[in-house]
Amino acid sequence: MWEMLRHDFLRHALAAAAISGVALAYVGVYVVLRRIVFVGAALAQLGAAGVGLALLTEQSPLLMGSAAVLLGVIGFALLPSQERTVSRESLLGAAYALASALALLFVAKSPVGEAHMVSLLFGDLLAVGHGDMELLAIACLLVIALHLLGYHAFIAVTVDPTFAHAVGVRERLTNLLFYLSLGVLVGACIRAIGALVVFAFLVLPPVAGLLWARRFAHAFLIAVGVALLSSLVGLSLSFRYDLPAGPSVVAVCGGLTLLAAVGRLIEVILCPSR
Amino acid sequence: MGEPLVRLEGVTLGYGRKVVLRDVSLQLQQGEFWGFVGPNGSGKTTLVRALLGLLRPMSGQILWHRRIRIGYVPQRETLDDLLPLTALDIVLMGRIHRSGFGHRFTPADRAKALAAMEQVGIADLAPMRYRQLSGGQKQRVLLARALATEPDLLLLDEPTNGLDLPTEHAIMELLRRIHRERGVTVVLVTHLLSLAANAATHLALFRDGQVVAGSVAEMLTERRLSATYQTPIAVRELNGYRVVMIAAPSEATP
Numbered sequence: 001m002w003e004m005l006r007h008d009f010l011r012h013a014l015a016a017a018a019i020s021g022v023a024l025a026y027v028g029v030y031v032v033l034r035r036i037v038f039v040g041a042a043l044a045q046l047g048a049a050g051v052g053l054a055l056l057t058e059q060s061p062l063l064m065g066s067a068a069v070l071l072g073v074i075g076f077a078l079l080p081s082q083e084r085t086v087s088r089e090s091l092l093g094a095a096y097a098l099a100s101a102l103a104l105l106f107v108a109k110s111p112v113g114e115a116h117m118v119s120l121l122f123g124d125l126l127a128v129g130h131g132d133m134e135l136l137a138i139a140c141l142l143v144i145a146l147h148l149l150g151y152h153a154f155i156a157v158t159v160d161p162t163f164a165h166a167v168g169v170r171e172r173l174t175n176l177l178f179y180l181s182l183g184v185l186v187g188a189c190i191r192a193i194g195a196l197v198v199f200a201f202l203v204l205p206p207v208a209g210l211l212w213a214r215r216f217a218h219a220f221l222i223a224v225g226v227a228l229l230s231s232l233v234g235l236s237l238s239f240r241y242d243l244p245a246g247p248s249v250v251a252v253c254g255g256l257t258l259l260a261a262v263g264r265l266i267e268v269i270l271c272p273s274r
Numbered sequence: 275m276g277e278p279l280v281r282l283e284g285v286t287l288g289y290g291r292k293v294v295l296r297d298v299s300l301q302l303q304q305g306e307f308w309g310f311v312g313p314n315g316s317g318k319t320t321l322v323r324a325l326l327g328l329l330r331p332m333s334g335q336i337l338w339h340r341r342i343r344i345g346y347v348p349q350r351e352t353l354d355d356l357l358p359l360t361a362l363d364i365v366l367m368g369r370i371h372r373s374g375f376g377h378r379f380t381p382a383d384r385a386k387a388l389a390a391m392e393q394v395g396i397a398d399l400a401p402m403r404y405r406q407l408s409g410g411q412k413q414r415v416l417l418a419r420a421l422a423t424e425p426d427l428l429l430l431d432e433p434t435n436g437l438d439l440p441t442e443h444a445i446m447e448l449l450r451r452i453h454r455e456r457g458v459t460v461v462l463v464t465h466l467l468s469l470a471a472n473a474a475t476h477l478a479l480f481r482d483g484q485v486v487a488g489s490v491a492e493m494l495t496e497r498r499l500s501a502t503y504q505t506p507i508a509v510r511e512l513n514g515y516r517v518v519m520i521a522a523p524s525e526a527t528p
Contacts, residue, residue, distance in 0.1 A: 033356060153374030156367055159357055163367065166326050166346040167423055169374040213358035214403060 004239045012133055013125040014235050017197075017249055020189040021227030023140035024201035025209075026147060027182055029219050030158050032206040038092045039076055040202040043183060045099035046072040047190035047198070052106030062135060066187030068099075073183035077176065103195075125235070125245040128192050139188030143181045154178060155216055193246060200250040201227055208260035226256050276304035278339045279427060279459055280325065285334035287320050293332065294320045298485045300478060302427070302461070307453050309470025310463045312480025318463045321485070322429060325461070345425030345458075349432050350412040355405040361415045362400040365391055368422030390421040394448060410441035414448070421452070428452070428460045434469065446473055467499075467518040471509075479503075496521070 004010045031040050050068025054061040072095065079088055128136070147154060156164035157174045165171040189198050205226035206219070213219035234249030279302045287295045295317040302308060310318045323329040324336060326346060345368070353364070368390065369383035391397045394414045399407065404415065413433055420428055430449070434442040450473055453460050464470050470477060471494055478487040479502045486493070486502055493499075499507040499518065508521035 033354065150375045152367075152370050152377045152379075156370055156374055159354075159359065159364070159367065160348060160352055162323075162326065162328065162348060162352075163346050163419070164370075164374070165328060166344045166429075167368065167370050167374075169370060174374070210356060210358060215358055215360060215363060219358045 004236055009126055009128075010235065010239060012128045012130075013245060014231060016128040016133060016136055016192045017125055017231035017235060017245075018228055019137050019140045020185075020193050020198075021201050021205070021231045021249075022224050023143050023185055024189060024198060025205035025223040025227035026144060026220055027185055028202040028206040029209060029216075029223055030154065030178065031182070031202050032210060033158055037203055038089055038096070040182070040186070041199050042076075042092045042096040042099065043069050043072050043186045044190060044195040044198045044202075045096050045103060047186050048103040048195040049099040049106065050187075051191055052103040052110070055110040055112055056106045058111070061191045062132070062188070065190045066184065069183045069187035069190070070180075072099075073179045077179055124191075125193060125197075125249075132192055136188050136192055139184055143185045146177065146181055150174065150177065193249075197246045197250055200253055204250075204253045204257040205230070208257040211260050211264045222260075226253065226260070230256060276306060276459075278303050279342060280339065281337045283335050283337065285324065285331045285336060287317070287324050287329060288332055289320075289329075294483065295480075295485060296483045297334070299334075300485065300487050302459060304426070304459055305457050307460045307473060307475045308462065309467075309474035309477045310461060310480065311465065311467050311470045311477060313465055316480035317483060317485075318465075318480050319431060321480075322431060322461070322463055325427075325429065342426035343423050345420030345423045345428045347413075347416045347420045347428070347430040347433055349435050350409060350416055351436075353404060353412070353416075357404065359404045360400065361391070361396065361402050361404060361407065361411075362387060364404055364415050365400075365418045365422050368419040386424070387418070387422045390418040391415075393421060393452070394418045408441075409437050410444065413437065413441075413445055417445075417448070417452075421456075425458060428458050429463075430461065431463045432465070433462070434464070434466075442469070449473060468516065471516045471518055494518075 005014070028040070031037060047065045047069045050065040051061040053059075053068070054064035075095070076092075079091060153164070153169050153174045156167070156169050157171050157178070161171045161175075164174070186198055193201075205223040208226045209219040209221070209223035212222055230249050230253035234252040235245055237243060237252065238245045238248035282298050282300045285295070285298045286293060287298070298321065310321065312318050320329065324331060326344060365387040366379055366383060369379060369387060370377055388397060388400065391400060394417050396411060396414045396418060399411060399415070404412065407415065417430075417433070420430075433449075434445050437445065446469065449460065449462065452458065453473075462470055462474065471490065474490055476487065476489050477493040478485050479493065479499075481502050486498075494509055494516065496507055496509055499509070500521075506521035508519055510517045510519070
């Protein structure tokens with residue numbers, strides 16, 4: 001592992017995975033609790049489509065990816081809250097399928113061609129440069145700072161929006177800030193770590209955290225810990241066995257979450273009252 | 275007569291173009307205990323949403339006489355069992371004020387939350403996970419959370435739904451005691467007329483988009499109830515409790 005850290009590009013890769021993992025795992029706790037996992041998947045694919053369009057038109061992938069995700073957030077916010085003819089899940093599923101197809105079509109027709117297909121899905125952790133790192137770090141830190149500042153407001157609106165409104169929390173504004181922060185985060189991370197890793201960090205560490213947590217703070221800490229450990233172990237395995245970086249991180253993250261689930265199952269069997 | 279809290283003047287409520295309640299006029303005063311009674315889908319929750327400021331009237335107006343704090347008690351199923359929260363965490367939410375941004379709980383907030391739990395008889399449940407509690411205990415946690423806001427108006431949405439009879443009775447006794455001791459105005463939303471009739475000082479009957487309201491003495495007559503529900507209704511007293519039921523054909527009010 002220490003040998004890995006001697007290489008500049010691997011230190012960058014580890015920092016990028018760790019920073020985005022921490023922020024995505026933290027916000028992902030709300031994504032899982034609000035049961036909007038599909039929103040996370042659709043936003044990640046929209047970001048990938050934005051990056052694909054940027055490669056086709058030779059624009060900034062970060063800018064186009066973020067713009068596509070923010071458009072998705074606005075679209076999601078405009079979806080009617082009461083389902084009339086088509087469910088929200090169906091619309092999100094349609095957006096996911098369309099965005100995935102567009103992402104691949106854009107990349108296939110871009111000057112860089114199919115070489116970028118894999119990096120679009122799994123990101124290009126090993127190619128994260130100084131400029132990308134700074135933007136990624138700023139976006140993640142801003143999102144985390146917003147969430148720490150509004151810690152009780154975000155929890156109250158997630159737990160019981162009507163009660164939150166009754167005690168004076170500006171529920172609509174808090175929800176808007178939540179979705180914007182999710183959009184900014186996914187948009188910023190998509191180029192560095194790819195749609196699959198973004199989605200995995202949004203879901204797997206929070207699930208591990210929620211399996212074991214008694215309180216919100218514990219869920220955030222466990223989720224962030226799982227994301228950090230997955231980044232470190234995943235990249236080490238990738239370096240040692242010459243495996244692709246993104247899928248290695250996701251595989252470790254999935255393994256840790258599975259371990260958390262099995263451990264919880266054993267605890268429930270041995271100690272049903274807990 | 276208590277100080278007026280809120281007055282509804284010709285309020286029409288609905289969603290989109292669909293009208294749910296039409297031309298509702300009603301005044302709630304300090305210290306009253308209101309029962310909002312009607313079948314499912316009759317507009318009770320719509321009126322509660324309007325009182326909470328979540329729904330704007332399509333016409334008419336809701337006039338608050340002063341700025342008040344509302345303690346809202348939802349149905350206990352509102353809170354997801356996935357949530358990693360202890361009973362105390364939930365009650366502490368009643369101490370969040372204003373936007374919730376930059377808020378930190380103080381020792382005084384904790385003391386008030388624990389006092390509210392003590393008042394509803396669940397102080398010993400503070401460290402327990404919400405998901406581990408029974409239905410009655412969960413409902414008490416939500417009531418304690420509302421009390422922790424130090425409310426002027428306590429708004430309860432079907433608080434006894436799905437509870438067994440002894441637990442329902444215990445919750446209603448608790449509500450009566452809180453109303454008596456705190457002098458807080460209470461609005462109890464329920465589809466069970468008998469439940470409201472034994473606790474409330476005033477009733478609002480919801481039926482077909484209309485609301486008929488008044489004191490219990492005015493509202494709880496067989497003639498009034500039979501006219502509102504368009505079916506013969508009998509009101510009886512049994513062991514000191516009022517029981518409202520469908521009248522046998524032989525005792526129907528002419």
